Amino acid sequence: xxxxxxxxxxxxxxxxxxxxxxxxxxxxxxxxxxxxxxxxxxxxxxxxxxxxxxxxxxxxxxxxxxxxxxxxxxxxxxxxxxxxxxxxxxxxxxxxxx
Numbered sequence: 350x351x352x353x354x355x356x357x358x359x360x361x362x363x364x365x366x367x368x369x370x371x372x373x374x375x376x377x378x379x380x381x382x383x384x385x386x387x388x389x390x391x392x393x394x395x396x397x398x399x400x401x402x403x404x405x406x407x408x409x410x411x412x413x414x415x416x417x418x419x420x421x422x423x424x425x426x427x428x429x430x431x432x433x434x435x436x437x438x439x440x441x442x443x444x445x446x447x
Contacts, residue, residue, distance in 0.1 A: 351415045352380030358408075358416075365407045366391050370429075381417040388429045397423065 355373035362371045362385070369389035376382040385404070392400045400423035408416050 353408075353411055353415045354380065355383065358383060358385060361407050362387055362404065366403075376418075376420070381415065382420075383416070383418070384420040384422075386422040386424075388424055388426055390425060392423055392425045 355375060358373045359371045363369050366387070366389045369387055369391070371388075372386040374384040376384055387404060391403070395403070401421050404419070404421055404423060405412065408419070412419075
């Protein structure tokens with residue numbers, strides 16, 4: 350079975366959403382189920398459903414095949430900073446503090 354790497358997921362999102370910060374975690378070790386956190390200005394003014402649609406559109410060619418499942422967290426930089434400031438120690442990942 351063909352899979353998609355965390356690096357490829359990151360590359361595609363950043364290419365489609367310049368300036369985005371991306372954190373990708375392989376949930377099963379199999380390369381087809383991922384948790385992805387995306388911090389991007391492009392999400393401003395968008396509903397959570399529309400934010401997720403923006404990400405799913407980037408992977409339309411591999412969803413259901415090489416990429417079986419995405420668990421998404423999609424926030425703006427302001428929302429990310431607020432989350433970090435209001436929940437000390439609860440945010441994990443490699444995203445820098447904004």
